[in-house]
Amino acid sequence: MRNQLEKIVQLHEITLKDINSGKVFMEIESPLDDCVGFEEVEFLSSEDEIYIPGDYLVSGKVKLNDGTIMPALLYMDVSSSGECMSAYVLINEGFIDLYEKTSPEKIGKQNDQVHPIKYNLCRRIEGDIHTSDHF
Numbered sequence: 001m002r003n004q005l006e007k008i009v010q011l012h013e014i015t016l017k018d019i020n021s022g023k024v025f026m027e028i029e030s031p032l033d034d035c036v037g038f039e040e041v042e043f044l045s046s047e048d049e050i051y052i053p054g055d056y057l058v059s060g061k062v063k064l065n066d067g068t069i070m071p072a073l074l075y076m077d078v079s080s081s082g083e084c085m086s087a088y089v090l091i092n093e094g095f096i097d098l099y100e101k102t103s104p105e106k107i108g109k110q111n112d113q114v115h116p117i118k119y120n121l122c123r124r125i126e127g128d129i130h131t132s133d134h135f
Contacts, residue, residue, distance in 0.1 A: 008028065009040075011038070019059045023059050024057070024122070026052075062098065082125035082128030117133075
């Protein structure tokens, strides 16, 4: 049996394989060092929605303004009706947040080629009012 602390992962430990397999991670605080980490959420069925208030990393895809589609982890606030707070894409150097000002140059694009982004989640969020941001 795994210890509860062994289930806590940091963003940099999540892999492209995790994203492509549709994993979802809920943000939690480590009881030992007050460090924020993420724990994988298990669902009973492929139709289950995310409904427990909190912050989640949800596997999905982002569509850049130039039409490029990339696998991503979307940092979603389920407490505020599914607001996307960050969109992390994996490049050779690790994850970058497309909401950061310098992200376009890190992926070799201009700002207008990246923003605005649209996204597609592997799981629906109950009560999501931000569906105009989906593709």
